[in-house]
Amino acid sequence: MIYDLIVIGGGPGGYLASERAGAAGLKTLCIEKANVGGVCLNEGCIPSKTLLHAAKILDYAKNAKKYGVSVENATLDHAAVIKRKEKVVRTLVAGVKAKLKQNNVELVNGSGVIKGRSENGFVVAVADQEYTGQRLLIATGSVPAIPPIPGMKEGLQSGFCITSKEVLDLERVPESLVVIGGGVIGLEMASYYRSAGSNVTVIEMLDHIAGNTDKDISDILMKEYEKKGIVFHLSAKVVKINQDSVEYEKDGKTESVKADKVLVSVGRKADTAALGAESIGLELNRGFVKTDRRMRTNVAGVYACGDVTGEMLLAHVAYRQAEVCINNILGKNDVMRYNAVPSVIYTNPEVAGIGETEKTAKDKGIDAEAVVLSMRYSGRYVAEVEQGNGICKLIVDKKNQRLIGVHMIGSYASEIIYGVAPMIECEMRLEDIKQIIFPHPTVSEIIREGIFEF
Ligand code: NAI
Numbered sequence: 001m002i003y004d005l006i007v008i009g010g011g012p013g014g015y016l017a018s019e020r021a022g023a024a025g026l027k028t029l030c031i032e033k034a035n036v037g038g039v040c041l042n043e044g045c046i047p048s049k050t051l052l053h054a055a056k057i058l059d060y061a062k063n064a065k066k067y068g069v070s071v072e073n074a075t076l077d078h079a080a081v082i083k084r085k086e087k088v089v090r091t092l093v094a095g096v097k098a099k100l101k102q103n104n105v106e107l108v109n110g111s112g113v114i115k116g117r118s119e120n121g122f123v124v125a126v127a128d129q130e131y132t133g134q135r136l137l138i139a140t141g142s143v144p145a146i147p148p149i150p151g152m153k154e155g156l157q158s159g160f161c162i163t164s165k166e167v168l169d170l171e172r173v174p175e176s177l178v179v180i181g182g183g184v185i186g187l188e189m190a191s192y193y194r195s196a197g198s199n200v201t202v203i204e205m206l207d208h209i210a211g212n213t214d215k216d217i218s219d220i221l222m223k224e225y226e227k228k229g230i231v232f233h234l235s236a237k238v239v240k241i242n243q244d245s246v247e248y249e250k251d252g253k254t255e256s257v258k259a260d261k262v263l264v265s266v267g268r269k270a271d272t273a274a275l276g277a278e279s280i281g282l283e284l285n286r287g288f289v290k291t292d293r294r295m296r297t298n299v300a301g302v303y304a305c306g307d308v309t310g311e312m313l314l315a316h317v318a319y320r321q322a323e324v325c326i327n328n329i330l331g332k333n334d335v336m337r338y339n340a341v342p343s344v345i346y347t348n349p350e351v352a353g354i355g356e357t358e359k360t361a362k363d364k365g366i367d368a369e370a371v372v373l374s375m376r377y378s379g380r381y382v383a384e385v386e387q388g389n390g391i392c393k394l395i396v397d398k399k400n401q402r403l404i405g406v407h408m409i410g411s412y413a414s415e416i417i418y419g420v421a422p423m424i425e426c427e428m429r430l431e432d433i434k435q436i437i438f439p440h441p442t443v444s445e446i447i448r449e450g451i452f453e454f
Contacts (some may be wrong), residue, residue, distance in 0.1 A: 002120045003029045006133030007110040009039055011038020013306025013318035014139030015096050021101030021149055021328040030105050031112035031126055036096045040315040042089055043165045048055045048188050049346055050085040055195035056348045065384040078173045114276035122280065123220050135301045137325055138289055140275060142268040142307035151241030161262045162242060173197050174260035180238050182209035184345055185265035191347040194230050201231045201257050203248050210345060214357045214393055214407040220411060221351055270308050293335045295325040311342055340424040344414040352413035354393050355405035355424045361370055367398045371453040373446060375410040380441040385411055394450040401430045406447065416444045430454050
């Protein structure tokens, strides 16, 4: 059997590409070594959101009095939260499997290793079975990066140190949790475990949390976390993992913090070590598969999408890249763009952003103007959030009178942000955006309010 397309990896990039390819009539094989759905569905986006939603309900219950509601003894049953998380994952994995079947995609369970070429195409082995595909799509994703810190290896072996995978399956809430890395994973898990009752300390190398997030917004987020009792050590470098503590250097001094568990969340690396990339001369960059904007690799007929490309390690980027791959395979003109990719941190309060920040606009030499509004300009926000201090920042290209970025912290931010994507993607002018009717009362109206400030 020769396939039109072999997809290695069944995460958001791989399964969507497989579905789209199957729907277009391509004879498609998808190879997945674990569960379809990948990290996102099984040990990332979806499970973490299930946990965070439980924490949000608890937060609401604990603050209910402010809203005239009385809730006695609100507590979080971590084991029940984990059980529900597993049910959610099972449901969604079943959904992905059903969709693959519906689109006539063949699914093989096992690790796909590229063996080279035959006269009929690319040969991929799963254990001792070989498959041939005229085209190949690599969507093997990423795995947690483990920093070379003394004691880390032993810590991981003993279960004292854990990654984003195990942190979603802890049987009990650790009394104290040290989080190495104040990026998206670290913050989301710090937020959940703090709500669940853990004493959480975040150690971050940079002088701010949340990576490239707008600085005013990451400052507000950090203050909110501090109010909840999370301790931060910024500009701090972890230098050693002991049996029950973590040592870090800050301002030239070595300090130590005790922990029950240590979450290692310092970024991710490509899952290509066992791919067999060298057998077809596939070009990698620090392990990531190099692609052009059509998601083509340096080898004709071989494409890549998702985290493995190292572009932006986000499931929604993988989805779009998957479609670009399949459209190009089908001979359609489709090119990947990254100028309007939303990013979200699903904590309470939520953080969401899209497009340029003031800093990136400046770095690119854009003559930009920013307006910052309190979320309290929104009637619904005031009605629903007691003492909320959310903000929304809009960035405009002055010369072209176009919206180029929006960054917000506050309720519903994760659901509002996509509405800004077409405004940026379609390069709408401010005067056109002003004509859009927003539903009232919604928090999304903050965008409309902001636009009228220019
Ligand atoms: P990240 O790159 O977001 O953050 C890692 C942080 O660790 C950085 O702030 C870095 O300065 C810090 N760091 C690195 N080495 C360190 C050390 N030795 N000591 C102290 N701090 C150190 O990576 P993260 O959080 O692991 O997430 C991985 C990927 O997963 C990200 O690319 C992210 O986009 C994606 N993701 C997205 C989510 C979302 O969209 N809501 C949720 C979770 C993950």
